[in-house]
Amino acid sequence: MAAYQQIFDPVGGSLAWSALCAALPLVTLFVLLGGLRWKAWKASLIALAAALGVAVFAYSMPVGQAALAAGEGAAFGLFPIIWIVLNALWIYKLTEITGWDAVLRRAFGSLSDDQRIQAVIIAFCFGALLEALAGFGTPVAVSSVMLIAVGLRPMKAAAVSLVANTAPVAFGAIAVPVTTLAKITGLDAADLGAMVGRQTPVLALFVPLLLIFMVDGRRGVRQVWPLALVVGFSFAAATFVSSNYLSYEIADIVAAFAGALAVVAMLRVWQPRETLAASPVPVTVGGAAAGAQSDAVQRRRQTGEGSALLAFTPYLIVVVLFAVATLGPMKTWLEEHSGWKFAWPGLDVVNGSGKPLASATFNFNLFNAGGTILLIVGVLTAAVYGIRAGHAARAYGNTVRQFRWTIVTVMAVLALAYVMNMSGQTVTLGLFLAQAGTAFALLAPVVGWLGVAVTGSDTSSNSLFGLLQLTAAQKTGMSPYLLAAANTTGGVVGKMISLQNLAIATAVVGLEGREGELFRRVLGWGLGLLVAICLLVYLQSTPVLDWMVVR
Template sequence: MAAYQQVFDPVGGSLGWSALFAALPLITLFVLLGGLRWKAWKASLVSLAVALAVAVLAYSMPVGQAALAASEGAAFGLFPILFIVLNALWIYKMTEITGWDAVLRRAFGSLSGDQRVQAVIIAFCFGALLEALAGFGTPVAVSSVMLMAVGMKPMKAAAVSLVANTAPVAFGAIAVPITTLGKITGMDAADLGAMVGRQTPLLALFVPLVLVFMVDGKRGVRQTWPVALVGGLAFAGAQFVSANYISYEIADIVAAFAGALAVVGILRVWQPKEVLTAQGPAPVVAGGSTATAESDAVLRRRQTGEGSALKAFAPYLIIVALFSVATAGPVKTWLEAHSGWKFAWPGLDVVNAKGEPLSSVTYNFNVFNAGGTVLLVAGLLTAVLYGIGVRRTTGAYADTVRQFRWTIVTVMAVLALAYVMNLSGQTVTLGLFLAQTGGAFALLSPVVGWLGVAVTGSDTSSNSLFGMLQVAAAEKTGISSYLLGAANTTGGVLGKMISPQNLAIAAAVVGLEGREGELFRKVVGWGLGMLVVVCALVYLQSTPVLDWMVVR
């Protein structure tokens, strides 16, 4: 099969016209999803078809190479992303069918019965811990169902979880996005982490306030701002200190615990005057059923036993423990050495404009040290702990796959779209077009990262895609490469909430498949608003006003 060499201005030799064509798949995706309110899987498949057409007709990519690029992207969507998400949801489903989700709801209620406070504890603090350990959609999936378990309405639970999953993303999965960016660009990963740690804490300050506003409007902010402020300050301070002075790899772990402890601490001495509680029966969670007389009886029996709350938390404690072991020095080294298989995607032959092979044509089936494998082991241990037989355990997994079948299609289609745009050169064309703004590129640099994550759903993928672009722009404009590299990472975290794959995951776990467009409209304003703030911050950091914040 003929090889393909990337060309970034294929339409009449014009970067502008080429960028217009390159933007067509993204325009199609967002119009169908947010404007025409199509279901995510349908919008993703149509947008993939547009990306393939642009790759073949405008970029002259051989049909076979375009199809192979799409197939590798779909495989990446299946593993590791869906492998992580499905296992996380399977674990929650086992807590649901055994009644322990009700105990978990009571346990969170014991900290505070206020849904606004629960949004901060569950979506922001606990979600950040899951992001630190797993990433790739796990925090959104687990936080959404846990918020529903404490009585939050489905759409609100999904939206809150998506917005909460912002500040932690840059340091997610043991800071893989930053480590990847360092390897691709040759910059020091620790210095990159420090620079990101001088940007994302600003988001952490405001996100808890945004969450309580989403739950209860202005009244929520007025009545619970102390909790939101203390939690945000503790999280932001810990993230900054860890990223700059301890280890950027554990920044989110330190921040998550600091934020949670700060919230628990203030609740011991202060409580909101009014408590916003769930009204009516608990909503349906992830395809399950509301509480019945039988589950109430199970709950009463279990609450009579000592340590029942601890057992309800056990699956998540198991997850934390296993990820802590798996990422420890010697274990991590051994797992990486025996991770699985890495191979060139069969038949895919793409080189960049210089004739150099692209790293993205290599597929890494790192099954042994994948986050999904850790979650699979945690699920098996949960089944043993709760005394679930083999038949019910496998049945729960089959039900999870069947329930999220359209989410699986969406995620695989979106990653196929991302790989086609990446390997054909469409995404780089868009980035180069933005880089023409010269010194003002500092203002737009976070938008490039945002664009990458909005398409791929991954800050790691966005950094892989645009890392060298940011370095090249830094060399042309004289702006710090560490600043622009960090801006790509920080801007990218705000694209996470509107990524079609994350929208599909969030909608599916709360039982709202097909309403991804409505969810998109609920969160896109918050994402764009925070993106404007980050753009302004990065621009000021490129000027004498805030250049003292830039890593030297």
């Protein structure tokens, strides 16, 4: 099969015209999803077809190579992303069929029965911990269901979870986005993490206020702003201190606990004037509960009475296993025996310099994948809760059946991303924006935002645009740490509009097919935060805030 060498200005040698063609798949996706309100799986398949058409007819990519690129992207969507999400939701399903989810809701309610405060605790603090450990949509999946359980309407719960899943993303999955960016650019990982830690805390300062506004509007902000500011400041300060003076790899873990402790401490000395309370809502994930409910299960579900420690057990196991797997000698052993890494069969794509693309190598790291660890957590959870193997297996099957269209959507979106990446379409868009010269500091976060909006992953966006940011820094004389970090920080606000996350959020709350409505709900918040990050990065490139830049 014929090989393919990337070219970034294939349309008449013009970068502008090439960028216009390269934008067609994204325009198609957003118009179908947000404008015409198509279901996500249909919109993603049509956008994939558009990307293949642009790759073959505009970029002269051989049909076979384009198809293979799409195949590898679809496989990446299945593993590790769907592998993580399904196992995370299976764990929640196990708590649901045993009634321990009701006990967990009661435990959260013991801190406060105010929905606005619960949104901050669950979506922001607990979601940040899940992002730190697993990432790849897990926080959105779990926190959306838990927010419905404490009384939020499904669409609102999904939107709140998406907006909350911003600030922690840069240091998610034990800071894989930062580590990957350091490898791609050759920059020092610790300094790069420190620079990211001087940008993302700005988001953390405002996100709790946004969540409260989303739950209860202006009244909520007027009544709960003291707690929002304390939590936001605690989270931001912990992120900065950890990334600059401790370890950037544990920044999210430190920040999540700091935010949660701030909530507990604040509620001991302060309470809102009014309480926005609602009756807990029964939540079913993946269909009907497996097996007959015992008297003990029914009692837990009706009253919420039970051991809070047992209710938190699955998540405590998650923390312990991820800590063991990502730190110390076990991390080294798992990296050496993680699974299989191989060149995708038949895929032969090289960059403009004739070097093979790193993305053409598929990493089937089965043994240290987040999804595998979550699978083990699920097995241990079933054992702790005394769930029979047959009931646990049926719960897993129900979850897979419920998310079948989400699986199609995620695989199609990642296939789209790989076709755009390997044909050169995404780099064309990035290079076109980089023509802004010194004003590129204002646009650098937009490049990262674009990468995450397409791929759904800050890690993938950094892999894609890391070298572009480095090249732009060298051409303009700006700090490479500033622009590289801007790619990561801009990317985190693209997470909420990525079709991958939209599909996961709507699926877990039972609103499959309404991804377009959710997209419109969060788009304004995402664009507003993106503008704020662009202004921050631009000011950091000028004498106004250049003292914040890593030297």
